[in-house]
Amino acid sequence: MWYPPKVTQAPSEPISKEEAKRQCSVLHDDDDALFDALIAAARDYVERYCNTPLATQTIELKCDAFCDFDRLPLAPVQSVTSIAYVATDGTEATVAPGDFEGRFDGLEASIIPAYGKQWPVPRNGSRITLTAVVGYQPMPPSIKHAMLLWIADAYEQRESKEVPGWSAFDALLCNHRRGA
Template sequence: MSRMGWSEPVIIAPSNGEALSLETAKEQLTVDFDDDDSFIQRLIATACDHVEQVAGLVVTQKTIKLHCHSFGDLQRLPVGPVKEVVAVRYVGPDAIDGTLDPSTYEARLEGLRASIVIRPGKRWPAIQSGSRIAVDVVAGFDEVPAAVCQAMLLLIGTWYRNREQVITGTITAELPDSSGFWSLLSNYRLNA
């Protein structure tokens, strides 16, 4: 998920919701027994993680700490959708930790691409050379879009039916084409 100027996000408070229910995944897989439930739940978590990594999305709401090197990086946050900016922290030139007063900046959180900009008449503070700016945000969908869910279900179906990386037998076959997965995510990719 990292972009130029940004370090890999750190989860402060994980989600307490799921992107997909076990029942939805089992319906997609046409599984009507409980023997594979724990395996399917792992596939749900893995598919969600994969979508988050390749698209730059935060699928289920969680609190995340982001780090960048300059206030200019705040013009485009590396994850979305962002629901709230909790805090923007920095280290001043005197090595004293500071937290920006929310009245000095404006959080633009519409759509998937969030940004934080300085308000007119205000200035970003000076930071200690080599230090990073920390931004805590709450990010994730209120309701996961159908296309994102379907992309995850495609992955789950492929992984459920193809549990190993190599298929052996008398017939050679390739794993299903991933173009459907990418098509479903085309409107939700921040890493494009």
């Protein structure tokens, strides 16, 4: 079982303020703070919509067993920084980089033992910590274009425009709601 990821190195925004302003045909600097906020909101919205990290960032994930590595909960994965666990004697340990192999196939990612190797035995009840670099490098043009469209729409419709049964307020918060 995987637990929620912790971002240890925040992403840089994949769209510059200049790109966003050009998309909106804005030539002045009066709304620069607004564009910074819209860029961050667009990235957050698209990451939650696609359920994948967009910009390069370092994350820390914890799981209960090495068998969880058969399918990582986040992708795309660029690289693995470390795999740490608690050994059966209670000491902190890491898996040597040569003892595992990453299989990072786009939105499907897994980590397997290297040929002739096997996963170590962790202490019962402890968690395994995977530190990895995730996100697109480079970002697909279609995602970048979708973000620019979202920014332009949000800039033009700065007020919460009501669509039958749906508003900008609803769209921004739908991915943050917790079921009853």
